[in-house]
Amino acid sequence: MNKQDTNLPTTIVVLTGATSGIGESFARQLAARAVANPRKPRIGLVISGRNTARLNALADDLNRTGVVDCLAVTLDLADPNAPAELIKATLDRWGRIDVLVNNAGYGLPHLFHKTEPSEIQAQIQVDMTAPILLTRLALPHLMKSPAGRVIQVSSAISTIAYPIFGAYGACKSGLSYFSDALRRELSGTTVAVTVVEPGPIRTEFLSRAMHGLEKNDSERSFIESWPPWIFGTPERVAAEMVGCLDRPKRRISVTRRAVWPLRVAGILFQIFPPLGDWFVSKNLRDAGVTPRNQG
Numbered sequence: 001m002n003k004q005d006t007n008l009p010t011t012i013v014v015l016t017g018a019t020s021g022i023g024e025s026f027a028r029q030l031a032a033r034a035v036a037n038p039r040k041p042r043i044g045l046v047i048s049g050r051n052t053a054r055l056n057a058l059a060d061d062l063n064r065t066g067v068v069d070c071l072a073v074t075l076d077l078a079d080p081n082a083p084a085e086l087i088k089a090t091l092d093r094w095g096r097i098d099v100l101v102n103n104a105g106y107g108l109p110h111l112f113h114k115t116e117p118s119e120i121q122a123q124i125q126v127d128m129t130a131p132i133l134l135t136r137l138a139l140p141h142l143m144k145s146p147a148g149r150v151i152q153v154s155s156a157i158s159t160i161a162y163p164i165f166g167a168y169g170a171c172k173s174g175l176s177y178f179s180d181a182l183r184r185e186l187s188g189t190t191v192a193v194t195v196v197e198p199g200p201i202r203t204e205f206l207s208r209a210m211h212g213l214e215k216n217d218s219e220r221s222f223i224e225s226w227p228p229w230i231f232g233t234p235e236r237v238a239a240e241m242v243g244c245l246d247r248p249k250r251r252i253s254v255t256r257r258a259v260w261p262l263r264v265a266g267i268l269f270q271i272f273p274p275l276g277d278w279f280v281s282k283n284l285r286d287a288g289v290t291p292r293n294q295g
């Protein structure tokens, strides 16, 4: 690569989970922001996911803006080699990383005794191991950047231990814990770490999560009973994520009206565990989700 090339990107961003929802919106808003900037800063953007057709379509759109040099990398983060492959592809292309956005993830709203061990293993790999490993692999490069950023898309579920999402919540709680610890560890550096804790957001997340549940499964009716007002939009979450590239935040909560009551309840349930057990179990029983002793 010619170092004199003035067309080189000024910022290199690695994004997982770019094929839909929050990740796709983040990529599009990042490009729109650069287009709107009179200096037209160039961005090198690595987008990843499993769906090659969607990735290529997004890359074409972004490349057409003239401000984004987009590299699409198809990979499955359930593969333990995928994090190293993604970082290698980025470094082979640009030799630098300024921003890492760990957004890919999925939920499995199943009663735990009905979840296959292989599904649990894949979920832990995608929702927790991969983002932590990606952070480790990117960090030496982020620490050379004048404004390194790590954005971890966790979940508001990390505030309350929630049945049927137990393994998913464990991964997201682990990711939030890790990210807070890392931010404190890196406080003397230029790397900022942001934890994004969305409440329910209208993306493909819930339809994907419910894939595999029968029409009359109680887990499905429980999720379908959530009131519309608690849902936010992926555009809103992504806008806050793009905003924190310039002004880093510790936490992003969308929507606040859904996430803050959960936070307050979570603190109460930590102090009074019997209250949490009673309230959450009742909530689930009322929705008809009632596991019984086996045998």
Ligand SMILES: NC(=O)c1ccc[n+]([C@@H]2O[C@H](COP(=O)([O-])OP(=O)(O)OC[C@H]3O[C@@H](n4cnc5c(N)ncnc54)[C@H](OP(=O)(O)O)[C@@H]3O)[C@@H](O)[C@H]2O)c1
Residues within 6 Å of the ligand: 016, 017, 018, 019, 020, 021, 022, 023, 048, 049, 050, 051, 052, 075, 076, 077, 078, 103, 104, 105, 106, 107, 126, 153, 154, 155, 156, 197, 198, 199, 200, 201, 202, 203, 204, 205, 206, 208, 234
């Ligand atoms: N929507 C919500 O209610 C909600 C709430 C709290 C937190 N979140 C979190 O927000 C993040 C983004 O989700 P979203 O709401 O935007 O849902 P989404 O539309 O389903 O997007 C999920 C993204 O993750 C990617 N992904 C899933 N499994 C993957 C795998 N094994 N390997 C590589 N990529 C994978 C998907 O790409 P491919 O299918 O192409 O692989 C997709 O691009 C997730 O981490 C999710 O846990 C969502």
